[in-house]
Structure formats: structure tokens, C-alpha cells
Amino acid sequence: MKHTPIDQTATWKRLAEHAREMQGTHLRTLFLDQTRGRGFTRQAAGLTLDLSKQRWSDATLALLLELAQQAGVKEGVQALLSGAHVNVSEDRPALHTALRLPREASLTVDGEDVVPGVHATLDRMASMVERFHSRQWRGATGRPIQDVVNLGVGGSDLGPLMVTHALADCRPRDAHHVDVHFASTMDGSQLADYLNRFNPETTLFVISSKSFTTIDTLSNARTARDWLLARLVYDGIQGVDEAMVMRQHFIGVSAKPDKMCEWGIAEANQLLFWEWVGGRYSLWGGIGLPIALLIGMAHFRELLAGAHAMDRHFAEAPLGDNLPVLLALAGIWNVNFLDIRAHSILPYDGRLEHFAAYLEQLEMESNGKSATHEGRLVDYSTCPVLWGQLGPNAQHAFYQLLHQGTQPVVCDFIAPLRRYDDVEDTATRDHLKGQHRLTLANCFAQSRLLMLGDDAIDEPGERPGHKRYRGNQPSTTLLLDRLTPASLGALIALYEHKVFVQATIWGINPFDQWGVELGKQIAGETERMLAERGGHDAMDASTRGLIEAVWRAEEEGHA
Numbered sequence: 001m002k003h004t005p006i007d008q009t010a011t012w013k014r015l016a017e018h019a020r021e022m023q024g025t026h027l028r029t030l031f032l033d034q035t036r037g038r039g040f041t042r043q044a045a046g047l048t049l050d051l052s053k054q055r056w057s058d059a060t061l062a063l064l065l066e067l068a069q070q071a072g073v074k075e076g077v078q079a080l081l082s083g084a085h086v087n088v089s090e091d092r093p094a095l096h097t098a099l100r101l102p103r104e105a106s107l108t109v110d111g112e113d114v115v116p117g118v119h120a121t122l123d124r125m126a127s128m129v130e131r132f133h134s135r136q137w138r139g140a141t142g143r144p145i146q147d148v149v150n151l152g153v154g155g156s157d158l159g160p161l162m163v164t165h166a167l168a169d170c171r172p173r174d175a176h177h178v179d180v181h182f183a184s185t186m187d188g189s190q191l192a193d194y195l196n197r198f199n200p201e202t203t204l205f206v207i208s209s210k211s212f213t214t215i216d217t218l219s220n221a222r223t224a225r226d227w228l229l230a231r232l233v234y235d236g237i238q239g240v241d242e243a244m245v246m247r248q249h250f251i252g253v254s255a256k257p258d259k260m261c262e263w264g265i266a267e268a269n270q271l272l273f274w275e276w277v278g279g280r281y282s283l284w285g286g287i288g289l290p291i292a293l294l295i296g297m298a299h300f301r302e303l304l305a306g307a308h309a310m311d312r313h314f315a316e317a318p319l320g321d322n323l324p325v326l327l328a329l330a331g332i333w334n335v336n337f338l339d340i341r342a343h344s345i346l347p348y349d350g351r352l353e354h355f356a357a358y359l360e361q362l363e364m365e366s367n368g369k370s371a372t373h374e375g376r377l378v379d380y381s382t383c384p385v386l387w388g389q390l391g392p393n394a395q396h397a398f399y400q401l402l403h404q405g406t407q408p409v410v411c412d413f414i415a416p417l418r419r420y421d422d423v424e425d426t427a428t429r430d431h432l433k434g435q436h437r438l439t440l441a442n443c444f445a446q447s448r449l450l451m452l453g454d455d456a457i458d459e460p461g462e463r464p465g466h467k468r469y470r471g472n473q474p475s476t477t478l479l480l481d482r483l484t485p486a487s488l489g490a491l492i493a494l495y496e497h498k499v500f501v502q503a504t505i506w507g508i509n510p511f512d513q514w515g516v517e518l519g520k521q522i523a524g525e526t527e528r529m530l531a532e533r534g535g536h537d538a539m540d541a542s543t544r545g546l547i548e549a550v551w552r553a554e555e556e557g558h559a
């Protein structure tokens with residue numbers, strides 16, 4: 001069946017017309033309605049979503065909901081959650097939501113109930129984690145593992161990195177603490193630092209790679225393996241051989257067991273996942289091992305339960321009360337109708353330091369596309385440029401542009417309401433709670449100032465141009481009661497589903513990433529040229545010059 005392109009529908013055209021009418025309406029005018037705050041706020045799964053500072057009205061939302069209906073969002077959600085082949089270009093489901101189904105659930109996909117396999121992996125993770133936490137996972141010389149280094153990149157790095165940082169204060173009290181670290185960059189800079197500092201006897205590497213072919217990760221893994229072998233085997237520690245090092249110092253997480261075996265990962269040390277879990281949606285299973293090692297399996301299961309609560313809300317709530325749908329529609333309105341193509345993620349909680357980087361991959365690798373399912377090039381914008389930073393730090397960096405620059409930017413402010421309740425020392429607790437209050441005050445003040453501009457402050461007299469704030473920058477505020485495994489799970493799932501809803505409306509596939517393939521291919525060719533010192537004649541003049549500069553530098557290095 002041929003789809004009518006979404007921008008050819010009557011609703012899209014009415015939205016475009018409506019946007020022209022709204023263009024002249026400042027947010028401060030919309031806020032003359034005192035009920036607006038409540039009217040555009042919804043709650044679910046422990047999260048409060050305040051969309052009242054979006055530059056929209058009830059009429060806008062009604063039209064956007066109509067658009068969502070027409071684009072088949074309801075049917076799309078159903079297809080996603082039931083395991084239909086929503087990843088059309090790769091002809092497979094996208095079932096990250098199955099990774100957080102409870103044990104008693106069942107979900108038959110392509111003739112097989114996937115839930116038992118999911119829980120078998122979780123149980124295998126649990127027994128691995130237990131061995132670390134009880135000092136039973138020992139290095140080749142018999143000492144308990146102390147440092148675990150995750151070697152992975154993209155989805156095999158950003159999710160676990162973000163969550164371990166966010167939940168570092170959820171470590172179980174009664175377990176042997178293992179320190180978790182991350183090395184992703186292909187230049188080896190993070191890894192080199194660890195190799196300088198860590199004791200090989202007590203260091204274990206988790207090689208995380210869905211494909212087990214990613215050159216960045218495999219380069220780091222080779223360096224790590226040789227480092228361990230050189231120090232534990234060739235330096236002649238009595239009784240230690242290569243097989244022991246491989247068995248005691250490496251775990252592999254991948255959808256490719258054969259490749260892990262080939263590389264030398266013992267079968268007992270392999271955590272498998274499925275082709276139907278996209279890399280950037282994979283922190284909920286084996287890729288989440290570093291998370292479980294840090295916070296314990298009970299907390300890891302709370303993370304899954306929080307995400308599952310959001311999945312249920314996504315499946316069951318009417319579109320007009322559905323948090324992921326509303327967040328997605330605000331985005332569609334901004335990008336496609338108000339022409340706002342920059343989106344900043346601003347958490348007001350230091351624990352969410354890596355959240356923006358995580359979302360950059362989730363949103364831009366998923367929806368940075370311009371071909372529809374049918375292969376037609378879209379005539380409308382899709383994913384905006386998304387970036388972010390901890391809000392309080394960004395206030396001293398790029399907020400200048402948000403307040404007085406020439407770009408319209410939409411911001412997501414994210415903050416927990418409660419913090420530091422369990423700090424034991426009273427004086428310190430009071431100080432920290434005061435700091436938390438100060439942080440919330442800044443968060444609320446910034447979104448208000450972005451919204452109202454000059455009107456946020458009652459100051460008499462004219463101001464010179466350089467002291468004026470035009471306001472009218474839209475934003476969303478997302479409040480968590482507290483940052484816990486469950487609320488973080490719900491928050492991540494909220495954004496995952498937002499991405500899916502937007503992709504459904506734009507008619508694009510959020511689950512592939514063909515746009516990164518060509519770069520990998522030509523990087524391989526370029527590396528061969530660099531190594532073989534030739535074959536670059538057909539390159540453009542710039543690339544030729546750059547390659548020759550490397551050769552010259554290498555020659556000087558040898559001289």
C-alpha cells in the first residue's frame with residue numbers, strides 16, 4: 001500500500017497554517033492563562049512532564065494528536081511492543097522492551113517466546129555479579145578482581161557509562177566493591193591511562209560489541225589482551241598460562257557467539273543478546289553488565305522495572321496523556337512547524353553528566369535520517385541537532401546563546417525533586433540540601449527567563465540592546481521525584497519511545513544506522529594507504545596532503 005507522505009495530509013497543512021498564526025504569539029501571552037501550567041503537565045511512572053513552556057496551545061495539541069492518529073502512532077506502538085518487524089530495512093523486530101518484561105510475562109515473536117531467554121541471560125548476569133561481589137571471581141594469580149574495564153563504543157559504551165555514573169550512590173553496602181571503568185576511543189587514550197595505573201592481576205576486561213567487529217573496540221581489546229599476557233604469562237608468573245588469562249580476565253557481550261569464541265572468550269564468560277536489540281537500545285541486558293556490577297542485580301532489576309512501567313504507560317495511556325507521545329509531538333511541532341532545529345538537554349543533577357551524550361546517540365543515530373521506509377527522500381526536517389551539558393555548567397558556557405543569540409533553541413530541563421535525604425551527618429546534609437535547592441532554583445529560573453525574556457524581571461526604564469532578553473524560547477521540564485534505578489529506567493524508556501513516535505510520524509526507520517557504514521569502509525581503505533605508503537593518488541588534494549603529512553611525521557619519528 002502506498003502511503004500519503006505525512007506532509008501532504010490535510011492535518012499537516014492545517015498545522016502549518018496554525019503555526020503561521022502562532023508565530024506572532026509570545027509565550028508570555030500564552031501564560032496569561034493561569035491554568036496553563038497544570039493543563040500541560042502529565043505524570044507517569046514516577047516522572048512529571050511539564051510541557052506548558054512549549055510555544056503551543058490546546059488547539060495546537062489537538063491538531064498534533066490528530067496527526068499522530070493519522071500517522072498510525074497507536075498501531076505503531078502496538079507493532080513495536082508485539083515484536084512486529086518494525087526495523088524494516090533489516091527485516092527484524094526492535095524488542096528492547098522485551099528485555100524488561102517480568103519473568104512471568106510471555107511474548108511470542110516469530111514463533112518463539114522470547115521471555116525465558118531474556119531471563120536466562122539476566123540469571124547468568126546475576127551469577128557473574130555474585131561471583132565478583134563475593135570475591136570469587138579471581139584473576140589468574142588468585143587475587144579477587146578489583147577493576148573492570150568495559151571496552152565498547154556507541155551503544156556498547158554510552159548507556160552503561162551514563163547509568164553507572166547516575167547511580168553510583170546505589171552500590172550495595174554488603175558486597176565487595178568492584179570499580180567499573182570505560183574505554184571507548186580507538187586512539188587508546190583512555191585505555192593507556194588504565195594500563196598505566198591498574199594491576200593486571202586484578203583487572204578484568206568486558207568486551208562489549210553487538211557485532212564483535214567494531215574496530216575501535218577490537219583494537220582496545222587486542223592491546224588489553226597483550227598487556228595482560230605480557231605481564232602475567234611472558235613475564236613468567238609461575239603457573240599462569242594464556243588459557244587462564246583468557247578465562248579469568250575477559251568477559252564478552254555480543255550477539256555473535258562464534259566471533260567471541262574465535263577471539264578467545266571462554267563460553268562460560270559470554271553474555272549473549274539478540275539481533276533484535278539495537279546497539280543504542282541495549283543497556284537493559286548483557287551490555288548492562290557494568291551497571292549490574294556497580295549497583296548490584298537487585299538495583300539493576302529495579303532499573304528494568306522502571307522502564308517496564310514506562311512501557312506499560314506507553315502501551316496503555318491515551319495519546320493525549322501519553323508522556324512519550326506528548327514529548328514527541330512537542331518535538332514535531334518545534335522542528336516541523338516552528339522551524340526550531342536545535343535541541344539542548346540540560347540536566348540539573350551532576351549524576352546525569354553523561355545523559356546528554358547518551359541521548360545524542362539515541363536521538364540522532366535513530367532519527368538522523370532523510371529516506372522514508374519506501375526509500376523516498378523526505379521534504380521536511382527530521383531529527384534536530386541535539387546536544388547538552390549539565391545545566392549549571394552550561395549556564396556559564398553556552399546559555400549566552402540561548403538567551404541572546406540568533407538561534408531558536410528548545411531545551412529539556414531535567415531535575416530530581418528530592419536529594420540527599422540519606423546523608424548521615426546533619427550539617428553536611430543541610431549544606432547539600434541547600435545546594436540542591438539552589439540548583440532547582442537555577443533550573444526553574446532559567447526556563448522562566450527563556451520563556452519570558454525581559455518580563456521576567458520587574459525593572460523600570462529602558463534597557464540598552466545588549467541587556468535585553470527576547471525570551472520566547474520554548475522548553476520542557478521533566479521532574480523525577482528522586483533519581484533512583486526505577487526513575488532512571490522510566491526516564492530512559494521515555495526518550496526511547498519519544499524517538500519511536502517521532503520516527504513513526506516522519507515515516508523513517510529509527511532502528512538502523514546505514515549512515516555510519518560508508519565512513520567505516522573508507523576509514524579501512526585510508527588505513528591501508530597509510531600503512532602501505534601508497535595508493536593515494538586517486539584521492540582528493542586535501543586527503544592526499546593529509547596522508548603525506550602523516551608519512552613525513554613518521555619519517556621524522558624514525559630519523
Ligand code: F6P
Pocket residue numbers: 153154155156208209210211212213214217279280365513516
Ligand atoms: O557505528 C555505529 C554503531 O554500529 C552503533 O550503532 C553501535 O552502538 C556502535 O557502532 C557499536 O557497535 P557494536 O556494539 O557492534 O560494537
